[in-house]
Amino acid sequence: MLTSNDVRDDEAMQERHVTQLTDVGEDIILSTHDLHVFYGQHEALFEGDLQFANHKITALIGPSGSGKSTFLRSLNRMNDRIATVTGQIMYRGVDVNQPAIDVYEMRRRVGMVFQRPNPFAKSIYDNIAFALQLRGVTDRHQLDEIVETSLRQAALWDQVKDELNKSALALSGGQAQRLCIARAIAVKPDILLLDEPASALDPVSTSQLEDTLLDLKQKYTIIIVTHNMQQAARISDYTAFFNAGRVLEYDTTSQIFTNPQVKITSDYVSGNFG
Amino acid sequence: MKSTQQLERQLKRHSKAARLESWGRFISFSALLLIVAVVVGIIGFVASKGIATFATNHVSLWDFLTEKTWNPNIKDAHGNPEVGALPMIVGSFLITILSAIVATPFAIGTAVFMNEISPNRGAKILQPVTELLVGIPSVVYGFIGLSVVVPVTRAVFGGSGFGILSGTCVLFVMILPTVTSMSTDALKAVPRYYREASLALGATQWQTIYKVVLRAATPGLMTAVVFGMARAFGEALAVQMVIGNAALMPSSLVAPASTLTSVLTTGIGNTVMGSLQNNALWSLALVLLLMSLVFNLIIRLIGRKGRMQA
Amino acid sequence: MNSKTQNKMAIGALYGIAGFVVLILLALLGYILISGTPQLSWHFLTAPAKAFLKGGGVGVQLFNSFYLLFLAMLISFPIALGAAIYLYEYAKNNWLTTTIRTAIEILSSLPSVVVGLFGFLFFVVKLRLGFSILSGAFALTFFNLPLLTRSIEDSLRTISETQREGGLALGLSRWETVTKVILPAAVPSILTGVILSAGRVFGEAAALIYTAGQSAPALNFMDWNPFNISSPLNPMRPAETLAVHIWKINSEGIMPDAKAISSGSSAVLVLAILIFNFAARYLGKRLYKRLTSA
Numbered sequence: 051m052l053t054s055n056d057v058r059d060d061e062a063m064q065e066r067h068v069t070q071l072t073d074v075g076e077d078i079i080l081s082t083h084d085l086h087v088f089y090g091q092h093e094a095l096f097e098g099d100l101q102f103a104n105h106k107i108t109a110l111i112g113p114s115g116s117g118k119s120t121f122l123r124s125l126n127r128m129n130d131r132i133a134t135v136t137g138q139i140m141y142r143g144v145d146v147n148q149p150a151i152d153v154y155e156m157r158r159r160v161g162m163v164f165q166r167p168n169p170f171a172k173s174i175y176d177n178i179a180f181a182l183q184l185r186g187v188t189d190r191h192q193l194d195e196i197v198e199t200s201l202r203q204a205a206l207w208d209q210v211k212d213e214l215n216k217s218a219l220a221l222s223g224g225q226a227q228r229l230c231i232a233r234a235i236a237v238k239p240d241i242l243l244l245d246e247p248a249s250a251l252d253p254v255s256t257s258q259l260e261d262t263l264l265d266l267k268q269k270y271t272i273i274i275v276t277h278n279m280q281q282a283a284r285i286s287d288y289t290a291f292f293n294a295g296r297v298l299e300y301d302t303t304s305q306i307f308t309n310p311q312v313k314i315t316s317d318y319v320s321g322n323f324g
Numbered sequence: 325m326k327s328t329q330q331l332e333r334q335l336k337r338h339s340k341a342a343r344l345e346s347w348g349r350f351i352s353f354s355a356l357l358l359i360v361a362v363v364v365g366i367i368g369f370v371a372s373k374g375i376a377t378f379a380t381n382h383v384s385l386w387d388f389l390t391e392k393t394w395n396p397n398i399k400d401a402h403g404n405p406e407v408g409a410l411p412m413i414v415g416s417f418l419i420t421i422l423s424a425i426v427a428t429p430f431a432i433g434t435a436v437f438m439n440e441i442s443p444n445r446g447a448k449i450l451q452p453v454t455e456l457l458v459g460i461p462s463v464v465y466g467f468i469g470l471s472v473v474v475p476v477t478r479a480v481f482g483g484s485g486f487g488i489l490s491g492t493c494v495l496f497v498m499i500l501p502t503v504t505s506m507s508t509d510a511l512k513a514v515p516r517y518y519r520e521a522s523l524a525l526g527a528t529q530w531q532t533i534y535k536v537v538l539r540a541a542t543p544g545l546m547t548a549v550v551f552g553m554a555r556a557f558g559e560a561l562a563v564q565m566v567i568g569n570a571a572l573m574p575s576s577l578v579a580p581a582s583t584l585t586s587v588l589t590t591g592i593g594n595t596v597m598g599s600l601q602n603n604a605l606w607s608l609a610l611v612l613l614l615m616s617l618v619f620n621l622i623i624r625l626i627g628r629k630g631r632m633q634a
Numbered sequence: 635m636n637s638k639t640q641n642k643m644a645i646g647a648l649y650g651i652a653g654f655v656v657l658i659l660l661a662l663l664g665y666i667l668i669s670g671t672p673q674l675s676w677h678f679l680t681a682p683a684k685a686f687l688k689g690g691g692v693g694v695q696l697f698n699s700f701y702l703l704f705l706a707m708l709i710s711f712p713i714a715l716g717a718a719i720y721l722y723e724y725a726k727n728n729w730l731t732t733t734i735r736t737a738i739e740i741l742s743s744l745p746s747v748v749v750g751l752f753g754f755l756f757f758v759v760k761l762r763l764g765f766s767i768l769s770g771a772f773a774l775t776f777f778n779l780p781l782l783t784r785s786i787e788d789s790l791r792t793i794s795e796t797q798r799e800g801g802l803a804l805g806l807s808r809w810e811t812v813t814k815v816i817l818p819a820a821v822p823s824i825l826t827g828v829i830l831s832a833g834r835v836f837g838e839a840a841a842l843i844y845t846a847g848q849s850a851p852a853l854n855f856m857d858w859n860p861f862n863i864s865s866p867l868n869p870m871r872p873a874e875t876l877a878v879h880i881w882k883i884n885s886e887g888i889m890p891d892a893k894a895i896s897s898g899s900s901a902v903l904v905l906a907i908l909i910f911n912f913a914a915r916y917l918g919k920r921l922y923k924r925l926t927s928a
Contacts, residue, residue, distance in 0.1 A: 126803070128799065128802060128803065141331075142327075142328065142331055143328035143331070143332075144328060144331050144332045144335055146335065150336050151335050151336060152335060152336060152337060152338060152339045152341075152342050154339050154341035154342055154345075154805045154806065154807055155334065155335050155337065155339045155341075155805065156335055156805075157802065157803060157804070157805040158804070158805035161803060161804070161805075162799075162803035163803075164796060164799055164800070164803070166796055168794070168796035168797055168799065168800040169800075170797060170800060170801075170815050170819070171797075171815075171818060171819035171925050171926065172815075172818070180814060181801075181804040181805070181806060184806065184810060184814065185340070185805075217925060217926055219925070219926040220926065230800070233800075233804065234803065234804070237804055237805060341805065341806060341807040341810060342807065344807050344809050344810055345807035345808060345809045345810075347809070348719075348807070348808070348809025348810075348812070348813070349720070349724055349809065351716055352716040352717070352719040352720035352723075352724065353716075353720050353724070354716065355712070355713045355714075355715070355716025355717045355719075355720065356716065356717040356720045356721065356734060358713055358717075359713065359717050359737070359738055359741065359779050359780070359783065360734055360737045360738075362741065362776050362779065363737040363738070363740055363741045364737070365752070365756070366741070366744065366748065366749065366752045366776070367740075369752055369755055369756060370748060370751070370752060370755075373755065429651065430651055430654065430655050431655075433647075433648055433651030433652065433655075434651060434652045434655045436648055437648045437649065437651065437652035438652070441645060441648055441649070441652075442652075449656065450652070450655075450656065453656070453659050453660070453663070454659070455911075456663075456907070456908065456911060457659055457662065457663070459830070459833045459834060459837070459907045459910075459911065460662075460837070460903075460904060460907060461836075461837025461838065461839065461877050461903050461907070462837075462839070462840070463837070463839045463877045463878075463880045463881045463900075463903075464666060464837070464880070464900045464903055464904060466880075466881065466884070467880050467884055467896050467897075467900050468662065468665060468666070468900075470884055471893060471896075471897075472665065497658060497662060500655065500658070500659075501659070504655070528637050528638065528640070528641035529641055529645065530637075530640060530641040530644035530645060531637060531641070533644075534644070554743055557745070558743075558744070558745025558746070558747065558748070559745070560745065560746070560747035560840040561747075561839050561840050561843075561881045564885070565881065565884055565885065585745065585747050585840075588747055588751065589747060589840065589843065590885075592751060592754070592844060593843075593844065597759060606751075609747075609748055609751050612745055612747070612748055613744065613745075613748050616740075616743050616744050616745055616748070617740065619743065620739060620740055620743050
C-alpha cells in the first residue's frame with residue numbers, strides 16, 4: 051500500500067502516517083488542505099489534511115478533545131460563528147471555505163446529524179417536510195413521497211407510517227435519531243456528516259443504526275465521528291485517528307485496526323491509551 | 325471541469341436563505357434599536373426639560389437642592405423663584421429608606437423560611453401568594469392605604485393620618501413581595517452542598533443559615549433590597565394617595581409631606597408647558613431619573629462584586 | 635446560651651416572621667376581595683361612571699383598560715420579539731451588546747411616572763396626539779418593552795442549542811431556524827410571559843394619567859367606526875382606565891360612593907390579575923403538552 055509517511059516539524063516530532071486516497075485510486079469527493087481551527091486564541095485543530103472517498107464510510111476516531119468533532123463541524127461550516135477556520139475545504143473541486151460561498155446552499159449538500167437526537171417540536175411528517183416546503187416544494191404528493199422514501203431509507207417507515215402526525219418529541223431515542231437521519235437525507239445531500247450519532251443510544255438501537263448507515267452508503271458519502279472503536283471497525287471503509295488536534299494516521303479501516311503504523315494509534319485501538 | 329464551474333456557480337448564488345437571513349437580521353436589529361432610541365429619547369427629553377430650570381430660568385442648582393421652600397408661583401425677597409426641592413427629596417429618601425428598613429427583615433426572614441425551614445409549605449402557599457402580590461397594581465395598594473392605613477394612623481397618632489408613616493406602611497407592603505421573591509431566588513442560588521457541609525460539621529440549622537447560607541447569598545440579598553428601594557423611590561400614585569401632599573419639610577412621621585413623585589403627579593397637569601413652574605417639576609423628574617440610574621448602578625456594582633467573590 | 639437553644643429561638647422567630655408576612659398578605663388579598671366583590675354586579679361592570687351621584691359603574695373604564703392593553707400589546711410584542719431575537723440569536727458578546735443591554739435595563743428600572751411624563755411631553759404635546767388612547771398605548775409600550783423583551787429572551791434560552799444546529803444543518807438560515815423551529819417550540823413559554831406582562835400593563839396607572847388622560851367620555855357601544863368620536867374603537871379619544879379611575883376618584887373624591895366604587899374596581903383589577911396568572915400557567919402547560927404529545 052502506498053503511503054506518504056512525512057515527519058512533521060520538530061515541535062510535534064510525532065510520526066504520522068496519512069494515506070493519500072488519490073494514490074490508491076479512490077474517487078475523492080471532499081478533501082481538506084491545511085485546515086486550522088481557532089477558538090479565539092486557542093488552536094483546536096492544527097492541521098487537518100484528509101481526503102474522503104465517494105460513497106464510502108470514513109470514521110474519525112481519537113480521544114476526547116482530539117479535534118475530531120471540531121474537524122467534522124468545520125466541514126459544513128457549522129463552526130463559523132464560534133471559531134475561525136482557515137485553509138481549504140475542497141468539495142467536488144470547489145473550495146467551500148471561502149466567504150463567497152453561500153453556506154446554506156452548501157449545507158444542503160453536506161448534511162449533518164448530531165450526537166443527541168434533536169427532532170423539532172413538530173409532527174414526524176413536518177420534521178422532514180418543512181425544510182423542503184421552505185425551499186419551494188409545495189406539491190403534497192411529492193412531499194408525501196419524499197417523506198416516505200427518507201423514512202424508509204432511515205429504516206423508520208414501518209414503525210411510524212401510521213402516526214406521521216404525532217409529535218416527534220414522543221419518539222424513543224433510537225427512533226428520534228433515525229428521524230434526524232431521515233430529515234437530513236430528505237434534502238438530498240451529497241455527503242452526510244455524523245457526530246457520534248449513537249452515543250446517546252442503547253446497544254440495540256446502535257446496531258440498527260449501523261445497519262442503516264451501511265445501507266445509506268450506496269447513495270451517500272458518510273463521515274462519522276465515533277468514540278466506539280468497534281463501531282468504526284464494523285462499518286467504516288477508512289479510518290482517521292486524531293490526537294491532540296492532529297491527524298496522526300489515516301488508512302483503510304482494516305489497516306488501522308490490524309496493522310497500525312503509528313505507536314499512539316496502536317495504543318489507542320488496542321485500548322492501552324494513556 | 326465544466327461541472328466544477330457549474331457547481332461553483334450554484335454554491336456562490338445568493339440563496340433565498342441568505343436573503344432571508346439579511347432581512348431577518350435587519351428587522352430584528354431595527355426593533356432593538358427602537359428600544360435603545362426610546363431610552364435615549366426619554367433620558368434626553370427629561371434631561372433637557374429638567375435642565376431648563378437652571379439654564380433658562382437661572383435658578384441655582386444649589387438652591388434647588390438645599391432650599392426648603394417649594395413655591396414656584398412666588399418669588400422671594402430677592403426676586404428669585406422659590407423652588408427649593410429639599411422637602412420632596414427628603415420625603416422620597418425618607419419613605420424609601422424607612423420602608424426598606426422595615427421590609428428587609430421580613431422579606432429575608434420569609435425567604436429563609438420558605439427556602440430553608442419549610443420548603444414544602446413555602447412552595448405550596450407562600451411562593452404563589454408572593455408572586456401574585458408582586459403583580460398587584462400600585463393603585464390598589466394606595467387605595468388600601470387610604471381606606472385602612474390612614475384611618476388607623478389617624479386614630480393612633482392623631483392629626484390627619486396622612487404623612488411619611490402611612491407612606492412607609494404602604495410601601496412596606498408593596499415592596500415586601502418583590503424583595504421576598506428576589507431574596508428567595510438569591511437563597512436558591514446557594515449550592516446545596518454548602519448547607520450539607522456545614523451541617524455535617526455539626527453546626528445547627530440556624531448557624532448554617534446565618535453563617536453559611538446568608539453569607540453566600542449576601543450579594544443577591546442586597547440586590548433584592550436595592551431593587552425594592554428603587555421601586556419604592558419611583559412609586560408615584562400609591563404614595564401620593566397617602567402622604568398628604570404638602571410640600572413641606574417633614575416635621576414628624578405623621579405630618580403631611582410629599583415626595584418627588586407625588587408633587588409630579590399632582591402638579592404637572594396644573595402648570596403651563598415652558599413656564600418656570602412647569603420646568604421646576606421637570607427638574608424633579610430629572611432627579612427621579614438620575615436616582616433610578618444610581619440604583620441601577622448600585623445593583624450592577626453589587627453584581628460585579630458578587631461575581632468576583634464567587 | 636448554648637447553640638441548641640439559640641437554634642430553637644431563631645427558628646421560632648423565623649416561623650413568627652413568616653407567619654406575620656402570610657398574615658399581612660392574606661389580609662391584603664382578603665380585604666380587597668371581601669370589600670370589593672359585593673360591589674360587583676353586571677350593572678357595575680357595564681354602566682358608565684357617574685361624577686356626582688351614587689350608583690355609577692365602571693363599564694367604560696373597564697373597556698378602556700382592555701382596549702389599551704390590547705393596543706399596547708399589539709405594538710410592543712413585535713418590537714420585543716424582534717429585539718429578543720437579535721439579542722439572543724445574533725448579538726455578539728461585545729461592548730455594543732453590553733451597552734444595549736444596559737439601556738434596556740435602565741428602561742425597565744425607570745419609574746413609570748417618568749415614562750408617563752415622557753409620553754405626555756412627546757406624544758400628547760409634541761406630536762399633538764392629545765390625551766388619547768394612542769398616547770397611552772405608546773406610554774404603556776415603553777413601560778412594557780424591556781420586561782417583555784427579557785421574558786421572550788428567556789423563552790428563547792429554554793430551547794436547546796441542538797434545535798438550532800438541527801435547523802442550520804438542513805441549510806436553513808438562522809432567521810428561518812428561529813422563526814420556523816425555535817419560535818414554534820417556544821410558544822408556550824412566550825405566551826406565559828406575554829400574559830404575565832399583560833397583567834402588569836393592565837394595572838398600570840402612573841404612566842397613563844398624563845397620556846391616556848383622566849376622563850372617560852361616554853361611549854356608544856353600537857358605533858364601531860373607529861373614526862367617530864364616541865366609538866369605543868376611536869384611538870384618539872381620552873380614555874381613563876380602571877386603575878386610573880381608582881386613583882382619580884380617591885384623589886378628588888366628589889363621588890358619594892367613591893369608596894364602594896374603588897373597592898369594586900380594586901377587586902376587578904385583582905381578579906383580572908389572578909385570572910391572567912392562572913391563564914398563563916394553564917395555557918402554557920396545555921400548549922406544551924400539545925406540542926410534545928400526539
